[in-house]
Amino acid sequence: GQNIDQPTEMTATEGAIVQINCTYQTSGFNGLFWYQQHAGEAPTFLSYNVLDGLEEKGRFSSFLSRSKGYSYLLLKELQMKDSASYLCAVRDSNYQLIWGAGTKLIIKP
Amino acid sequence: EPEVTQTPSHQVTQMGQEVILRCVPISNHLYFYWYRQILGQKVEFLVSFYNNEISEKSEIFDDQFSVERPDGSNFTLKIRSTKLEDSAMYFCASNLVYEQYFGPGTRLTVT
Numbered sequence: 001g002q003n004i005d006q007p008t009e010m011t012a013t014e015g016a017i018v019q020i021n022c023t024y025q026t027s028g029f030n031g032l033f034w035y036q037q038h039a040g041e042a043p044t045f046l047s048y049n050v051l052d053g054l055e056e057k058g059r060f061s062s063f064l065s066r067s068k069g070y071s072y073l074l075l076k077e078l079q080m081k082d083s084a085s086y087l088c089a090v091r092d093s094n095y096q097l098i099w100g101a102g103t104k105l106i107i108k109p
Numbered sequence: 110e111p112e113v114t115q116t117p118s119h120q121v122t123q124m125g126q127e128v129i130l131r132c133v134p135i136s137n138h139l140y141f142y143w144y145r146q147i148l149g150q151k152v153e154f155l156v157s158f159y160n161n162e163i164s165e166k167s168e169i170f171d172d173q174f175s176v177e178r179p180d181g182s183n184f185t186l187k188i189r190s191t192k193l194e195d196s197a198m199y200f201c202a203s204n205l206v207y208e209q210y211f212g213p214g215t216r217l218t219v220t
Binding site: 031044045089091094099100102 | 207212213
């Protein structure tokens with residue numbers, strides 16, 4: 001079966017750095033996505049990795065290792081507005097997005 | 110900035126009734142999707158649509174579901190006979206290349 005694992009919840013302090021991990025086992029791989037979702041709202045795109053390595057985009061970076069089936073999202077200089085769920089999703093061989101359950105990130109002052 | 114829009118924002122219906130959820134994808138996008146998210150659970154893929162036909166569908170997308178692109182702008186999801194377990198947030202998304210843009214969602218409540 002297809003499976004995406006990420007921690008259920010994480011807590012971090014404003015101004016700090018947090019790393020959210022994601023491991024996946026899917027039928028095929030055509031890219032990994034990170035989305036942010038605030039409660040009651042739609043997911044919004046953060047990053048896309050299809051090749052191994054680090055993609056940096058402002059305060060957010062995403063890393064991919066295809067051989068390990070592993071990715072992480074790194075958030076720097078945390079702000080209170082970063083409190084949200086972070087969803088890892090993998091596009092499989094059928095180009096369907098398979099979603100993780102999301103990591104709820106709580107930022108404390 | 111262009112965005113995906115969805116109507117209605119909230120739909121309440123009785124079990125067994127038909128509902129149509131509407132979406133207007135971003136105008137130059139070619140790929141369209143419907144997802145659902147039951148409260149507190151993960152996002153689930155329902156169907157993808159390209160070139161006026163379904164390209165992929167999940168096991169959830171059974172005979173009770175259908176999609177249409179009746180004109181050049183709207184993209185609809187129809188549920189023929191709603192069940193209690195269809196209560197969820199339904200998101201429409203579209204993309205041109207890889208980044209999918211999501212609409213704000215329609216909250217469907219089946220009573």
